[in-house]
Amino acid sequence: MPRRVILTLVALAALIVVARLHTYDEPLERDITGAAVIGHELLAGRPLYTDMWDHKPPALHITHAAAILLAGYGPGAIYVLNVVAAITSLLGVYAGATVVGGRVAGLWGAAFWTFVSGDLWLQANQPNTEVFINACVVWAFALLLRTNRPSLLRMVVVGAFFAWGSLYKPVIVAPAALLAGAHLAAPPWGHTRRRALGDVGVIAAVGAAVWLGTFAYFAGAGRFADFYGAVFVYNRFYSGSVLNNLRAGLVPQTLAPAILAIAIPLAVLTLAGGVRGAIAGPRRPWLHLLALVVGTELAIALPGQFYPHYYQLWLPPLAIGAGWAIGSFAGVRPIPAWTPHAVGAAAVLILLSQQLPLYQVEAETWARLKYGELFVSEDGLGRELGALLTPGETFYEWGAETGLYFVSRRSPPSGAFYVFPLLNGPAAYPLAARAVADLERRPPAMFVVNKGVMFGGKIRHPVLDWAAPRYVALAGTGDRGTFVLFVRRGSRLDVTLAK
Numbered sequence: 001m002p003r004r005v006i007l008t009l010v011a012l013a014a015l016i017v018v019a020r021l022h023t024y025d026e027p028l029e030r031d032i033t034g035a036a037v038i039g040h041e042l043l044a045g046r047p048l049y050t051d052m053w054d055h056k057p058p059a060l061h062i063t064h065a066a067a068i069l070l071a072g073y074g075p076g077a078i079y080v081l082n083v084v085a086a087i088t089s090l091l092g093v094y095a096g097a098t099v100v101g102g103r104v105a106g107l108w109g110a111a112f113w114t115f116v117s118g119d120l121w122l123q124a125n126q127p128n129t130e131v132f133i134n135a136c137v138v139w140a141f142a143l144l145l146r147t148n149r150p151s152l153l154r155m156v157v158v159g160a161f162f163a164w165g166s167l168y169k170p171v172i173v174a175p176a177a178l179l180a181g182a183h184l185a186a187p188p189w190g191h192t193r194r195r196a197l198g199d200v201g202v203i204a205a206v207g208a209a210v211w212l213g214t215f216a217y218f219a220g221a222g223r224f225a226d227f228y229g230a231v232f233v234y235n236r237f238y239s240g241s242v243l244n245n246l247r248a249g250l251v252p253q254t255l256a257p258a259i260l261a262i263a264i265p266l267a268v269l270t271l272a273g274g275v276r277g278a279i280a281g282p283r284r285p286w287l288h289l290l291a292l293v294v295g296t297e298l299a300i301a302l303p304g305q306f307y308p309h310y311y312q313l314w315l316p317p318l319a320i321g322a323g324w325a326i327g328s329f330a331g332v333r334p335i336p337a338w339t340p341h342a343v344g345a346a347a348v349l350i351l352l353s354q355q356l357p358l359y360q361v362e363a364e365t366w367a368r369l370k371y372g373e374l375f376v377s378e379d380g381l382g383r384e385l386g387a388l389l390t391p392g393e394t395f396y397e398w399g400a401e402t403g404l405y406f407v408s409r410r411s412p413p414s415g416a417f418y419v420f421p422l423l424n425g426p427a428a429y430p431l432a433a434r435a436v437a438d439l440e441r442r443p444p445a446m447f448v449v450n451k452g453v454m455f456g457g458k459i460r461h462p463v464l465d466w467a468a469p470r471y472v473a474l475a476g477t478g479d480r481g482t483f484v485l486f487v488r489r490g491s492r493l494d495v496t497l498a499k
Contacts, residue, residue, distance in 0.1 A: 101327010109323025159206025175295025249301025273325025382407025399450025
């Protein structure tokens with residue numbers, strides 16, 4: 001690789017590192033803090049699913065645990081995950097984009113990725129699960145396309161990327177299946193259709209081996225029922241009807257929501273390049289990109305939720321497609337040689353005009369723009385709880401604000417610390433029983449209630465029934481708007497004893 005290419009990629013990576021520093025202290029949303037808390041507790045020996053409950057497969061928690069080992073428990077670990085995932089995807093976009101147009105296309109694709117990968121409206125400036133899925137998919141895509149001769153090892157690596165990505169979210173099966181179909185429909189040069197079928201078989205076998213190994217691990221540990229109930233049984237309830245979700249994904253508001261406005265320049269370039277590829281070739285890469293695009297839309301629609309961060313999955317294929325477009329038109333007569341690069345520069349300027357103003361506001365404002373006031377309030381209360389409680393004291397929250405534990409550096413006394421599965425679905429009864437048993441065994445000093453989850457006689461629940469006779473509102477300052485703070489009767493925080 002030429003030195004100028006390496007220097008350019010290093011400069012783009014440095015831009016990502018610096019840009020993510022701007023929101024280093026941003027109040028984080030619950031998916032990120034929940035995974036961090038679970039990762040931290042796993043390192044302390046608390047078993048996943050059997051104690052620390054979540055409905056996501058284990059890769060996310062393992063990834064956070066690894067970052068905590070490296071950078072400590074706190075925002076530093078989140079930042080490390082953020083930049084490592086973004087730079088891994090940057091290099092994957094470059095590798096994929098060089099397939100059409102060589103290094104020129106690769107560098108343009110990498111530049112486009114740099115300027116869209118931290119978009120606020122897609123909640124992409126912090127490491128949601130999608131950043132790890134993107135890193136896996138883009139490298140699998142690049143390696144699959146760059147195959148120019150039979151290579152068992154390469155197919156094993158492609159399968160490993162898809163398999164590891166599926167351990168973040170199984171929705172990755174959609175782009176994986178469609179890319180396998182494209183590989184069969186248009187095998188690489190020198191491959192027979194039979195050889196391409198063998199490649200797909202290797203990829204599928206690696207995926208099957210990884211999942212069978214995961215099943216075997218939890219079965220051997222005596223925790224298979226807990227794992228299967230959380231990741232499969234609960235997720236069927238969570239997602240609902242797959243067909244209904246796919247139909248909902250075709251509605252204009254969910255197919256192309258306004259938050260994808262940043263991707264419009266890249267989509268236009270990709271479409272132009274695709275038209276040229278269909279007319280003048282090469283067609284194989286564009287067929288694979290089409291498969292990735294369709295698979296991406298399916299992956300977004302499958303869970304049936306359509307959260308903004310799901311749409312981050314669009315960014316790698318569009319960055320690659322836009323890079324391919326510039327590479328496709330570069331050197332084509334009678335188009336002047338400078339024209340494709342001028343178009344690419346114009347696209348970058350458009351992206352910068354959308355992104356730079358956001359960096360003039362503080363990190364806390366980013367959280368408000370994305371999620372409203374909730375996580376800002378949660379962050380402030382978490383800091384207060386960390387100061388109010390002594391090192392040996394804990395609290396339990398009736399709500400879904402996992403950042404309270406993350407910010408306060410307090411371990412949840414129960415691994416059933418996310419309220420919604422306790423209220424509805426197939427896990428509600430066993431999780432409620434588990435939470436009550438945990439709280440009885442390790443009574444927390446405080447019981448924090450999110451008023452938005454109905455409390456004070458509006459609902460009956462075993463956890464609330466357990467807490468009601470044991471806790472009293474914190475005198476004077478117990479009501480914090482969104483939250484109400486309760487303290488254990490008879491504890492040092494219970495001033496009612498003085499009456």
